Amino acid sequence: MDLNAIGFFVFAAIAVLASLGVVAQRNPMHSVMLLIVSFGALAGLYVLLDAPFSAVTQIIIYAGAIMVLFLFVVMLLNAHTEADAAPPVLGPRGMQIGALLSMLLAVELVWGLSRLGLTWFGNDPATIANISSVSRIGLAIFTTHAFAFEVTSILILVSMVGAVVIARRGQ
């Protein structure tokens, strides 16, 4: 087994276990922490996929910004554990069906993908250098995808204003 494969299995195992932990954890603070671990593992996978820029943005945006936001809210509300004030609307049966459905989804996805036939990554050094280059990504974002980029900036502005308006205490 080469280093790439070891890296993949280590990071994949961390990502899956941490994500399971996020879902299974009762304390939201621990969930947030585990999700950060999962994001770190995914960043490692991006490095293995010759996408260092994606790996770093994953850390900067997800772990450094979005998760801090979650952390803030968890700290602010200080809701330590899941409140069982209201009974589940769909009853316990609903939860069981939900669990079954998501398990079904996992099985179906894995089954479907396993019928795809093995597809290998290319190993052409020129292509690898091409996709790992930050300037290439920058060029593509600001030329081919310029419109989408501008729309995203408007989206961010709108959501920022929206978040402030929604979360503000009514006067």
Next chain:
Amino acid sequence: MPAFVNPTVVAHLVLIFVVMNLLVLSSAFMVWMERKVCAYIQDRVGPNRVGYEGALQPFADVLKLLFKEELRPKAADAFIFAIAPILSTVAALAAFSVVPFGTETTLFGLLSEPLRLEVTDVNVAVLVVFAITSMGVYGIVLAGWSSNSKYSLLGGLRSSAQMISYELSYGLALASVVMLAGTLSLREIVLNQSGYWFQFIPRWYIFLQPVGFLIFLTAGVAETNRAPFDFPEAEQELVAGYHTEYSSMSFGLFFLAEYVNMVTVSAVATSLFLGGWLGPLLPDWLGWIWFMIKVLAILFFYVWMRWTLPRYRYDQLMEFGWKWLLPAALINLVATAALVIWLG
């Protein structure tokens, strides 16, 4: 002997070991320097009993801390309380890993291929520094939250708000240098600064980016939670901020993280704006001496500022960050971009 045990790999491992220990030692040195400089600023003498001029004082302090009892508040979240100082320290140490501090060397012909004086060279080094710096906030926030004490929580909240606000200006100052250099690799950025204008002015980016340098330094001070921006531990109002409840060596780890962070920010500033290891007089392979001199100069500036300036008020800090520093950084970035395009 397996194939991967060769002199180059061993040299790299030794380099990693040396860099890490030097960082820890540098924080001990910083503690001593801080106490000495502060003493002289306040017309005192400072520590002068342990070792020459008190040089061994930090080691005595660490020894004392190690033998203290480890206390944990009853209502604290045990796990997070335990890992918060570790997170802080790891983030502080990790950020240095992409900073180059010297040219390639073969250690007087000991190695077959030249060894670069840095832990690792990645082509997105500047972004890696930024990413790891942004991870540093977790140690502080989690310490503040898990202690379950109001002073700690307030300190943690303040520091995270402060770090997130100043990260923007920090990133924009980084971006303006990246634009000039046209690369994200710190080694290449340093190499781009070699040579002289008019035979005597070194081609450092500080002369092209004086505003960027000031913004970077200011944001760096805020990022490392140093005075005059040391709200997280504003002792007059918050006891000791996020590490109020910490004792023994976990308290020591926060201390270590703070000083290592300062060293890292100074080292990054040196690489980005002051030409890294480049300098006159010394031969190329002694470049790391120049590097250390420059880092030390910035560190001295830090200490000097801390013991000269009073602390800002919290709302003033936020106002300064968002209403002055960020617009200045944006204008600087746009002006740099325009100049880069205009001058080709």
Next chain:
Amino acid sequence: MISLNHYLVLSGILFAIGTAGVFLRRNLITILLSIEIMLNAVNVTFVAVGRYLGTVDGQIITFFVMTVAAAEAAVGLALVIALFRHRETLSPDAFTLLKW
């Protein structure tokens, strides 16, 4: 050797874990976290397929997904705070006023 399929399967498993979180958890914050897991599962697919096709487009879509995720988290968390002010609870089952 690692093939594209490995990454796709990993992505599928992560996505299923995310859906399980949305189905099973009764805490609004954890549900938002589960949505983030799903978005990340999709990101893995984009980056892996981009690597397979040899283009940077996969990474660019990942970048856009991240910005959208940031917007979603900001608005979602604002809603969570507003809801919490109303009912002092984070359980989605407590907000059933419009049901009947």
